[in-house]
Amino acid sequence: MNMDFLGSLLLAFSMYSALPVPNVSWNDRRMRYAMCFFPLVGVAEGALLVLFLRLFAGAGAGRLFLTLGGTALPFLVTGGIHMDGYLDVADARHSFGSREEKLRIMKDPHLGAFAVIGAAVYLLLYAAGLSEIADPERLLAEGGFRGAYAMAGLFAAERALSGLSLMIFPMAKKDGLAAAFSSGADRGKTGLVLVLWLALSGMWMAGMGGMSGVLSFLAAAGSFLLYRRTAVRDFGGITGDLAGWFLERTELSGVLLCAVCAIFGL
Template sequence: MNLLGSFVIALSMYSRIPMPQVEWTKERMRYAMCFFPIIGLISGGILILFTWAASAAGAGTVFKTLGGVAAPLLVTGGIHMDGFLDVTDARRSYGSREKKLEILKDPHTGAFAIIGLGVYLLLYGAAFSELEFEDICLLTFIFMGERALSGLSVVGFPKAKKDGLAAEFSGAAVKRTVQAVMALYLCISSAGLISVGGPVTGVACIAAAGAVFYYYYRMSMKEFGGMTGDLAGYFLQSAELALVMVLAVCRMAGLH
């Protein structure tokens, strides 16, 4: 078992963090998905560090908000946002299942993807501007938990296509091991949200994540016939936006 190689593959694929080159062997691919949520921890840590440094330097709300929105995208290189945009284009075509899957493979960006990106960033920025430092610390647990859910979908949901990144990772993974590890990440994430954010905020975040995950499953099956890598990215970005908005609502309502 080459867990270090699996770790390097996960970070090389799903982040822009510099990693040494390793061969993508079958053995290493088996457990690569187990390290996917670690990228959420790293993203959250970088976001906390940025917020702390910006506050210490006396930066204003606009600088901290825009920088905070950009930080997770810079860590991932936008790989999940790419999926969000592709799925947005496909769904707004209102075409057949086959047509939507064709759009997912199209490298060109349509008008609805651009509109979706603009609305997404505006909503994210509006919600993020309401967060206090304590809320931003909670995003570390959110980033980890949403990736654990995404990993569960990769190894557990039916696939819309036999090829593609999701099918490759799912086919190579030791599914029961990955599912057990993802469940552990979810337990840690849930415990962190409740213990640090308080029971009301924690339960609200967990419920929102579960609702988005359920919607993701139903939508993927109905409109695409299964999940793909793009749909996994769509879920991750949708869950992130939803939970940032939940944190903002809880903060404005004085619930924590």
């Protein structure tokens, strides 16, 4: 059983991160609990962000270095898998076609104009928000890491919500990555673990992130409801690409709210 859980852990990291872990084969036992460890990828991402900001802000790095480095870090950790879904959904939604046409566009490996525009706007807004969280003067002041702590918790919370969506949301199709993880999971135990992850993440965000954490957590909950509404209405259910779209949108809303809190001293 311990080896099965270790295999599930390694499967989650190898699938949803670019962090170096031993390769493991897919099997029914490992798929059963893989989503339980998905939020742990967010924990690793958050820990690396806080470590990066602490190390280089303390060493005297400038605002631009901290901002651009912090913006790039999530993509370095995940390998861009969630942004890929975000861009596919941007193209599909802006086609204003039928459900079948939107699903076809998401499967197309080529990027359209709206994906390129979406990527540019996303990165600009993310960097703008992070520039307030990663301001060296704020970081080195008392309580300066509240925004970074809130984001660290959000990385885990949004993945717990994403995992829960596989347990309770309808699937748009019977094949694909999302359907594979949904059908292979032990829904009862996995759902319980993910709810626990969500509760722990929320407590961390409120305790360590203050108002930044509270607002980001509430925004994540709102984003979750919007995710279901959009997925069911426009696509007939969720897919792996839509899961990536949800994660990136939630993360962007969090970083912008943390920025607003930093600006107004909340």
